[in-house]
Amino acid sequence: MSTGGVQELSIIKVIWFIAAGVLIFFLIFLFVKRQIMRFTFKPSYTAIGHNAPKKLQMEIQRRLERVSYIKGEPKLLTGKIEEIARTTENHYYYRMKAVDAFSQFDEVLKSENVNTRGRHPSQTVRNYLLTLYPQYLQTAPADLIHHFADAYEHARHGPKVFGKQQYNKYMEMLEELILNLKVGLQENKQCEDSVQFNAISLLDTEVTFNPYSKSSKTKTSIPYNHMVSSERMQTGFRNQSKYRTRASSTEQEGLLESNQSSQRSSIAELDASMEGSGDQKLLTLGDEEKS
Structure with missing residues (x-):
């Protein structure tokens, strides 16, 4: 088994x-x-x-390829969230309010300079302000930019408390930055206006007469490339720019017509003087033959 x-x-x-x-x-x-x-x-x-x-x-x-760069920063503090935040104690109300307040800086910049796009969401606030410093924030101290950037990072990512006191200090620095931005925009506008008024092209005309030839020759040169340089010195910053301008076609045509009329009158006077001198020579020759 x-x-x-x-x-x-x-x-x-x-x-x-x-x-x-x-x-x-x-x-x-x-x-x-x-x-x-x-x-x-x-x-x-x-x-x-x-x-x-x-x-x-x-x-x-x-x-x-541009899809990866498309980002947005929506407004954080809405009306409903603000009502809830005021009724209960929280730690995010002033943080959201501070982050939304930075849009005031971009609005002032866009109101004066339409071509600017403001800060991209992928760009840090510190880097953004430092790129604007040489052109629009020359009057602002460098420490102010760094302190404001630190306060913004604290409000957005910092683990420490961000209350009403920190928010008031943050808004004071933001208002000072906006004031310096307005001053820089006004100075740039005045500089551009002065350059436009001073950039006038010159017109040089050279007329050459050849008394031994039957016809006179004229040569007109128009140096329309007129260089205008403007230097501006400020504390810790120097900006030197050169502008090349040329007059409008209507101004050049008017100047050419006036120069052509002056050339014609001068040619007529020269011909008259040459004819007069020729007649005088013929008279002297006739008198000599008679004698």
Whole structure:
């Protein structure tokens, strides 16, 4: 009985082993067949703008690459949040209020300089203010910029308490920065106006007369490239700019017409003087022959 039982157990194990092998083979077969069918019916990859003009493909690629730079900073403090924040004690009300208040700086800059886009969300406030420092914030102390940037980072990311006292100090620095920004914008505008008034082109005309030839020759040179340089010295900053301007076509035409009329009058006077001298020579020759 013992030997018969062992043989039956061994046969059962072999049967289970064969069944497991068949099942595994069947599963592998199904998996391979499914993958083959997926790759067979899978459509080929076609890029966006395939068979389009090259200019259109470049524009599509440029816009796709620009997607990663599209970011926005919505207003944090809404009316509903402000009502809730005033009723209960919290630590985020003045933080959100301080972050939203920085938009006043960009609004002042955009009101005077329409071409500017303001601070990009990926750009830090410190880097943004330092880029504006040479052009618009010359009168602002460098320490003010760094202290304000530290206060902004504290309000937005700092773990320490940012309450009413810190908010009032932050707003004082922001108002001082806006005041210096307005002064810098006004100085740049005055500098541009003075350059526009002083940048006047010169017109030089040179007339050459050849008494031995039948016709006179004139040469007119118009040096319209007139260089106007303006230097401006301030504390810790020097900005030297050069502007190249030229007069309008109407002014040049008027000057050319006036010079041409003066040339004609001078030519007529020269011809008259030459004819008079010729007549005098003929008279003297006639008198000599008579004598």
